[in-house]
Amino acid sequence: MCGIVGYVGNKNSVPILLDGLKKLEYRGYDSAGLAVPGNGMVEIVKEVGNLSHLEDAVSNNRINGNLGIGHTRWATHGRPTQANAHPHNDCKNKISVVHNGIIENFIELKEALIGRGHTFHSETDTEVIPHLIEECYDGDLFEAVQSAIKDLEGSFAIAVICQDNPDLIVVARKDSPLIIGIGDREYFVASDIPAVLNYTKDIFILQDCEMAKITSKGISITTFEGEEVNKDIFKVKWDDEAAEKGGYEDFMLKEIYEQPKAIRETLRDKFGKDGEIIFEEVPFGKEKACELNKVVIIACGTSYHAGLVGKQAIEQWAKVPVEVDISSEFRYSNPILNENDLVITITQSGETADTLAGVREAKNRGATVIGVTNVLGSTITREADGMIYTHAGPEIGVAATKTLVSQMAVLYVFALYLAKCRGTLSDEEIAAIACDIQKLPDQVEEILSANGKIKDVANKYANCADFLYLGRGIGLPVALEGALKLKEISYIHAEGYAAGEMKHGPIALLDEGVPVVAIATKSKVHEKILGNIQEVRARGADVIAVSTFGDKEIEKVADHTFYVTETMETLSAILAVIPLQLLAYYMAKARGCNVDQPRNLAKSVTVE
Numbered sequence: 001m002c003g004i005v006g007y008v009g010n011k012n013s014v015p016i017l018l019d020g021l022k023k024l025e026y027r028g029y030d031s032a033g034l035a036v037p038g039n040g041m042v043e044i045v046k047e048v049g050n051l052s053h054l055e056d057a058v059s060n061n062r063i064n065g066n067l068g069i070g071h072t073r074w075a076t077h078g079r080p081t082q083a084n085a086h087p088h089n090d091c092k093n094k095i096s097v098v099h100n101g102i103i104e105n106f107i108e109l110k111e112a113l114i115g116r117g118h119t120f121h122s123e124t125d126t127e128v129i130p131h132l133i134e135e136c137y138d139g140d141l142f143e144a145v146q147s148a149i150k151d152l153e154g155s156f157a158i159a160v161i162c163q164d165n166p167d168l169i170v171v172a173r174k175d176s177p178l179i180i181g182i183g184d185r186e187y188f189v190a191s192d193i194p195a196v197l198n199y200t201k202d203i204f205i206l207q208d209c210e211m212a213k214i215t216s217k218g219i220s221i222t223t224f225e226g227e228e229v230n231k232d233i234f235k236v237k238w239d240d241e242a243a244e245k246g247g248y249e250d251f252m253l254k255e256i257y258e259q260p261k262a263i264r265e266t267l268r269d270k271f272g273k274d275g276e277i278i279f280e281e282v283p284f285g286k287e288k289a290c291e292l293n294k295v296v297i298i299a300c301g302t303s304y305h306a307g308l309v310g311k312q313a314i315e316q317w318a319k320v321p322v323e324v325d326i327s328s329e330f331r332y333s334n335p336i337l338n339e340n341d342l343v344i345t346i347t348q349s350g351e352t353a354d355t356l357a358g359v360r361e362a363k364n365r366g367a368t369v370i371g372v373t374n375v376l377g378s379t380i381t382r383e384a385d386g387m388i389y390t391h392a393g394p395e396i397g398v399a400a401t402k403t404l405v406s407q408m409a410v411l412y413v414f415a416l417y418l419a420k421c422r423g424t425l426s427d428e429e430i431a432a433i434a435c436d437i438q439k440l441p442d443q444v445e446e447i448l449s450a451n452g453k454i455k456d457v458a459n460k461y462a463n464c465a466d467f468l469y470l471g472r473g474i475g476l477p478v479a480l481e482g483a484l485k486l487k488e489i490s491y492i493h494a495e496g497y498a499a500g501e502m503k504h505g506p507i508a509l510l511d512e513g514v515p516v517v518a519i520a521t522k523s524k525v526h527e528k529i530l531g532n533i534q535e536v537r538a539r540g541a542d543v544i545a546v547s548t549f550g551d552k553e554i555e556k557v558a559d560h561t562f563y564v565t566e567t568m569e570t571l572s573a574i575l576a577v578i579p580l581q582l583l584a585y586y587m588a589k590a591r592g593c594n595v596d597q598p599r600n601l602a603k604s605v606t607v608e
């Protein structure tokens with residue numbers, strides 16, 4: 001949802017800003033732009049399309065300077081045009097602003113500003129900000145920003161520069177992420193940590209309603225009210241390679257292959273030496289677990305699919321009823337919750353606006369909220385009562401892969417933890433399941449190394465217009481996720497459906513041109529899904545199945561089968577999803593799609 005960067009120091013800011021924007025492109029790639037103080041006014045270069053267009057424009061332009069700001073856009077207000085690209089300026093082209101978020105009251109602000117003689121050049125909500133700052137400016141940029149943001153409603157992370165002071169960036173945040181990288185007499189501003197990792201691992205994470213005055217000589221952080229804030233430096237543990245492609249063609253493929261490591265790292269701090277289950281930041285012990293009335297899981301997209309898997313594990317092992325809701329539905333559903341209910345909210349980015357709104361709704365009703373995220377310091381970590389971290393490392397590809405399997409892994413362990421607290425499984429049963437969970441990284445590795453034919457199958461079906469993905473039980477969330485992956489990166493229409501429901505409608509869609517992907521791993525409903533596959537074949541559809549190594553039955557009914565390692569039924573989701581990620585990936589590649597930056601999408605959805 002837009003990425004912003006800034007640099008102040010003693011180097012040329014332009015290559016540093018471009019490098020930072022490259023790392024943030026996952027947040028949006030409709031247009032990109034830079035602003036650097038120049039000869040008498042702030043110089044701006046901006047281009048429609050992804051960053052390569054801006055890079056070309058910059059190489060034809062002598063723009064440079066020791067300070068600058070930049071932006072990569074995911075369009076919300078106004079189409080992806082050059083005029084709507086950031087940075088945006090005031091009337092005199094002295095003050096320049098980049099913004100991530102949404103100014104909800106921009107229409108009334110804009111009308112008032114026009115009434116007072118300001119001229120606008122874009123359809124964006126952002127453009128009101130430099131004009132408001134212009135009205136408050138009398139030589140002190142920090143004070144002008146501090147006054148101007150009082151008028152803003154909505155969410156913003158902004159970086160502001162002014163021609164009058166080419167050694168000053170003012171930044172402010174409310175409900176949109178912002179970090180500041182600390183170098184040697186230089187500072188880096190960014191929406192997310194990967195943008196600064198090439199330069200520093202020492203970070204200040206700005207919190208809501210905080211702002212900063214940053215020069216090459218130092219930094220001061222205050223609240224919006226001007227109260228000084230003393231911040232600890234956050235030391236990033238990832239190496240810079242974690243945010244690079246490392247020889248892979250795309251981030252998505254690299255991240256698919258990083259899944260064994262992501263699960264291993266995620267599990268590492270959850271199991272103690274004596275098989276103890278550890279959730280350090282979860283305020284939820286035996287007493288609360290025993291009083292638990294129900295669990296509600298809220299999330300969006302792929303994280304929602306992880307939630308569907310978590311439901312099955314929690315219900316089966318901890319014997320607590322679990323509801324799973326899409327955050328954007330939950331927040332307006334007038335949910336029935338009380339202090340004996342637990343809400344688990346899953347968000348890899350920790351910034352999804354609908355999910356955060358759901359968290360606030362749940363807390364208002366007295367429920368305990370536990371967040372699951374991959375991003376330390378993200379907004380969810382401050383809003384939830386307790387946190388569970390996945391340690392998948394930075395996920396740059398827009399389509400979630402390694403964060404999904406890491407989410408599933410922690411939900412499995414948390415289900416086991418609840419079961420232990422509630423005494424619904426014996427110690428032996430818990431130990432056996434824990435042992436199977438810890439085998440998952442190696443099993444994912446095995447599946448990844450036996451994926452040879454997925455590419456051929458993808459090439460064969462890449463021109464089909466529609467796909468149906470069918471699953472039952474633990475296979476249903478896998479089918480939903482397989483269909484979502486295909487849609488989002490290859491733009492092929494795909495529906496995920498409960499296999500038993502197929503005859504109540506979707507079967508009408510089937511003919512020779514609609515391949516069906518069936519999740520048929522070993523389970524108590526295996527025979528049933530084989531029956532559904534027969535129904536599909538009778539309508540002429542080709543069947544691509546995901547099954548367990550050694551399944552002889554499947555070969556008789558499926559046209560192609562991808563095999564996964566045998567594990568207990570509940571855990572099989574984490575394995576069965578792997579071939580479907582690769583199928584979607586190769587299908588998208590065969591169609592020439594940009595898998596890391598699918599159209600209209602962004603990695604972190606900070607708008608409602």
Ligand code: F6R
Binds near residue numbers: 302355401603604
């Ligand atoms: C799909 C995908 C999205 C996200 C969704 C929620 O590949 O990545 O569907 O899962 O936008 O994002 P988070 O988990 O950051 O809340």
